[in-house]
Amino acid sequence: MSAQRQASSASQTPHISPAELSYLWSSLALPNNPIRPDGRSPTQFRPLSAETDILPGTNGSARVGFADGTQAIVGVKAEVEKTVAAADVSSLSQRAQEQFGENQDGEGKSSATTTGHGSWVQMSIEIPGYRDDDALPVFLSEMMREPLVESVSSGGNADGEMAGGLKGRLVINRRWHWRLYIDVLLLSQPLSYPLPLLSLTTHLALLSTKLPKLKSLGEEDPFFDDDWDAAEYLYPRSQSRLASALQLRPPVTLLVISVGENVIFDPSRDEIAVADTLLAISVARDGGSDALKVLSIRTVDPPSRLTQPGMPNAENPASLESAAVAEQAVNGEEIPGVWRPRRGGVKRNTVAKMVKLVLQKGGVGEEVLEGLEGVEVG
């Protein structure tokens, strides 16, 4: 039971003493100017190296390595599959639409061809030392799959192909669709919560994913061009720099912690250990505009809740302290320099501050997406 509890929280609680936890917390909570153990600024990310198209046997692949040595490889495979249930449903709705009248019929047709199903995207994560049905890999994969599937471009000028988001792109015609398998391999033991690493790698792999060019038309059985050079990107792109910024891109999930009043991005394992709140925020470019939008926010149980509390000198029978401090401790108040496991939920204004930092122009989200666009794809 305790092992399971550990696995579902952010990562195994590192072995840090209450005194160290308290020291870390108070340096990270310094008003407006947190001091991080590795000297980064609150919004600074760890350096990483990335490459794409590393596996010729996949539709798309990427490798990302953080400077601390953790590496992940993602391979994307696509298979053609017959749409069974969805075909019946759409034909039913088609019939219903026909009863309503002529002009609505056209609309029904277009929606039936552009809506896909979330289950067409499958994601599995391999983490050494974990079974693939353990809590951590399952939770992580669902956390990454959800925004990916749900991201639908709301902009009016998005091209027709990506109108239904990724789900819509997977539709070939009413009877056939693509099934996407995203396999994530973490090559080393997770030194920190692996979500940002896996998310960035998946983003790059999806960007480099190509599907064979369709030669058949309309409702025929699909037939593809066997020339791989003619294959089309899953996320279509145009040559011009300006237009590429307006295209739908796969989402990126960022890990954000708050300590005291401060908001800190890309936390290391030690920093997660003292976090008050730990949020996974998924952002993507809104198809129609240059702005970013939040696709999902998940709270992750921070391991600071499982840590052991420190003992103030007053309660320590080995030391002689005034009784006043002991009273304070009994009341459950914080004594500076003594670690207390974090309790309670997330404050509304903390979440608002995090989202604002991610979304604002020139903010963290934009910086990350721009950095990823800088990686040579294809």
Next chain:
Amino acid sequence: MPLDTSTTYPLTKLRLDGRRWNELRLLQAQISTNPASSGSSYLAMGNTTIMCSVHGPAEGRRGDATGGSAGSSGAVVEVDVNVAGFAGVDRKRRAGGSDRQSSRIATTLRAAFQSHLHTYLYPHSTISIHVSVLSADGSLLAAAINACTLALVDAGIPMPGLLCGCTAGMSGSASTPRDPHNDELDPLLDLSLPEEQELPFLTVGTTSSIPVGENAMDTDEEEMKVSMLNMDSKVHCSYVETMLAVGIDGCKQIREIMEGIVKGSKRLR
């Protein structure tokens, strides 16, 4: 479509990928690829790609039942093989945990390296090897042995010599006794996946130990020893000798390549 080695080979004497019988596929490798582990390697034999990382020798996990007593005389080697879902041509769905192929490779690797390494130097400790197959195109076991050897060299774990693996097969089903006057079957070296699926083959692992004793300096020729032999398919016993000889010869070539990789690599740390 002529995709059958057993039908086209007798005519052309060329295999599916255009190799002759005694040619290896392109072997590329690199060590120290992952700074987070004690030793790591990347190895590509043709289209078979493997990454391997070694942790340890380190204290075994405390919760482990065997951790306390089993390793008292020497280190325990743990091997974990993971064939990625995207490794094959079709995406493979696995029913929970691991499949048969990867657990068989893991068992063979564990047995091979447990007896090969000088484990007595590290009592009460564990050497854990993690093998990820990124792309599978035949000779998986042989490629995994080579990748593990390189990673273990990178980790600095003492061993008597490089353990090299290679596959060898016959160019036909070879189910009848061999006719010495009319030898129509050729042995093949380093099989790829399509060949592996239709032809009998074996995987051989050899090592060359450092010569010891009073005659050590007398022999120039280094002695090769077969330390691992694995065969999953059926073949008539009269062919085994030929296949073994070809496999050992392949191991010798691989050994030279791997020595070059180990000597030529610049240590990052």
